[in-house]
Amino acid sequence: xxxxxxxxxxxxxxxxxxxxxxxxxxxxxxxxxxxxxxxxxxxxxxxxxxxxxxxxxxxxxxxxxxxxxxxxxxxxxxxxxxxxxxxxxxxxxxxxxxxxxxxxxxxxxxxxxx
Amino acid sequence: xxxxxxxxxxxxxxxxxxxxxxxxxxxxxxxxxxxxxxxxxxxxxxxxxxxxxxxxxxxxxxxxxxxxxxxxxxxxxxxxxxxxxxxxxxxxxxxxxxxxxxxxxxxxxxxxxxxxxxxxxxxxxxxxxxxxxxxxxxxxxxxxxxxxxxxxxxxxxxxxxxxxxxxxxxxxxxxxxxxxxxxxxxxxxxxxxxxxxxxxxxxxxxxxxxxxxxxxxxxxxx
Numbered sequence: 001x002x003x004x005x006x007x008x009x010x011x012x013x014x015x016x017x018x019x020x021x022x023x024x025x026x027x028x029x030x031x032x033x034x035x036x037x038x039x040x041x042x043x044x045x046x047x048x049x050x051x052x053x054x055x056x057x058x059x060x061x062x063x064x065x066x067x068x069x070x071x072x073x074x075x076x077x078x079x080x081x082x083x084x085x086x087x088x089x090x091x092x093x094x095x096x097x098x099x100x101x102x103x104x105x106x107x108x109x110x111x112x113x114x
Numbered sequence: 115x116x117x118x119x120x121x122x123x124x125x126x127x128x129x130x131x132x133x134x135x136x137x138x139x140x141x142x143x144x145x146x147x148x149x150x151x152x153x154x155x156x157x158x159x160x161x162x163x164x165x166x167x168x169x170x171x172x173x174x175x176x177x178x179x180x181x182x183x184x185x186x187x188x189x190x191x192x193x194x195x196x197x198x199x200x201x202x203x204x205x206x207x208x209x210x211x212x213x214x215x216x217x218x219x220x221x222x223x224x225x226x227x228x229x230x231x232x233x234x235x236x237x238x239x240x241x242x243x244x245x246x247x248x249x250x251x252x253x254x255x256x257x258x259x260x261x262x263x264x265x266x267x268x269x270x271x272x273x274x275x276x277x278x279x280x281x282x283x284x285x286x287x288x289x290x291x292x293x294x295x296x297x298x299x300x301x302x303x304x305x306x307x308x309x310x311x312x313x314x315x316x317x318x319x320x321x322x323x324x325x326x327x328x329x330x331x332x333x334x335x336x
Contacts, residue, residue, distance in 0.1 A: 002206055002238035009124050017120065027115070031124060038240045038267035085263060085299035095302060099270070105241065107120045114116055 003040055006105070007047035007062075013107050014057065021112050028061045028111035034104035035069045069102030128242055131210035135217075135245025142222040145331045146230065147324070148244050150268055151252035152261070153234030156278040158186050159311040160252065160320075161231060165193035167321055173224060177216055178231040179208045186231065196220060207238035210245060227328055236261070240268040247331065248273040255279045255286050259293040262300045269300045274307065274323060281310040 010031060018026050033039050041064050048062045069082045073089035074096040080089065087097050123129050139146050149157050161176060168174055175196040178186040187199035198216050200208060208230065222228075230246065232239040240249075251272035253261055256279060262269040269275065275297050283290060290308070297304050307323060309316035 002241060005205070006124055006241070009127065012127070013120070013122060013124070017118070024116075036267045036270050038237050038265075085266070085296075087299070087302050097302075105124045107122045107124055109117055109119050112116045112118060 003043035004047035004051070006039060007044055007051050010048065010062070010107065011051055011057065014060065014110065017110050017112075021114065024112045024114040026057075026110050027059055027113050028063060030063045030065060030108040030110070032065045032067050032104040032106045032108050034067045034102040036099070036102045037105045039105060041066065065108065067101055067104045070100050071097040072100045073097045125241065125243075128210050131214055132243035132245040135210055135213060138222055139228070139245060139247070140332070142225070143331060144222055144225050144228050145328045146228045146244070146246040147327075148230045148232055148239075148246040148249045149252065150232045150236070150239045150249055150272065151234060151254075151278075152236050152257060155234070155252040155254040155257065156311055157231050157234070157252055158189055160276065160278065160309065161190055161229065162193070163311045163314065163317055164229070164321070164324070165190060165195055167317065168193070168195065170194060172227075174227040174229065175220060175225050176229045176231065177208075177213060179212070179233045181205070181233065202233060206233055206235050207242050208232050208244060209242045213244050226331075227324070236265040236268050240265075240271055247327065250274045250276060252276045252278050253293060253297070255282045255288040255290065257288075259289050260296055262293070262296040266300045269297055269304070272301070272304070274305045276320065277306060277308045279310060279312075280308040280315055281313045 014026050014029055045062060052058055052060050070079055071082045071087060072079045073094055075094040076092045078089055078091040088095055089097050151157050176190055177198050177200055179200040180186055181202055181204055184199045187197050190197045200212050200216050230244055249272040251268050294306050307316055307319050309320055
């Protein structure tokens with residue numbers, strides 16, 4: 001539901017970066033979405049296309065990279081992809097594991113045609 | 115074509131404003147909590163019971179968000195504490211800028227607790243930091259026990275889950291233990307308090323949680 005707002009925030013970042021490259025054109029922006037970010041990729045892609053269409057920003061692609069939830073075990077430091085919401089360390093069985101990635105909603109890169 | 119690494123949060127603007135709010139709360143010793151749930155889980159009813167239990171003169175204020183109407187602010191204003199409605203006009207969540215704007219005219223140094231009631235929605239509010247000390251998620255016994263699994267983001271980010279409408283347990287098929295288990299699967303360290311705004315069950319524990327956090331906040335004026 002809030003993906004249009006997020007698409008708009010991505011475009012603000014694109015415009016900001018574009019201002020640093022006078023004469024260039026930003027043709028692609030890469031965004032990381034964590035499993036826990038609460039953002040739907042399809043809705044974001046759709047909102048982004050709507051905001052870009054028939055504007056000076058065309059052609060501009062959005063490339064999404066999904067980041068899974070990774071936990072790190074506090075006892076043995078093993079890192080694992082958390083599945084089925086089971087936080088137990090598959091190596092040593094300890095329950096005290098900490099989420100180290102999966103919350104991302106980050107701009108990763110942009111491609112500039114100079 | 116030239117690829118440049120950017121490494122920046124998409125909601126960077128919101129994050130900057132949220133950090134400014136957090137600094138202001140810290141400087142003024144204000145504890146800020148952000149209440150989040152699906153529509154109809156009992157956020158406003160809980161706030162009514164919460165404000166009712168506060169002594170006159172306690173330094174508490176409420177910002178309450180909805181798409182439309184001033185109804186919630188009217189419900190909450192009768193307890194005599196400062197209350198402001200944030201009508202988002204369609205936006206499905208509160209953001210830091212809305213909070214900043216609605217705090218204008220309030221003296222933060224005169225407060226030690228600010229309660230933000232977010233727009234009823236389990237998805238979008240989880241993405242927007244409001245500078246709060248803690249997010250609190252409400253799940254009611256008239257919903258499904260699997261909500262924490264369906265909407266993991268907000269259950270993961272909330273420090274406390276209030277299981278509301280606990281008085282209805284004898285009449286609904288809701289399995290409370292399964293709901294708690296699901297919440298802890300998503301967030302093992304989650305604190306959970308069962309409450310009923312109708313019978314008052316669990317409200318003492320909720321007030322204790324809130325007061326412990328208020329006292330524990332550095333700079334709190336006591």
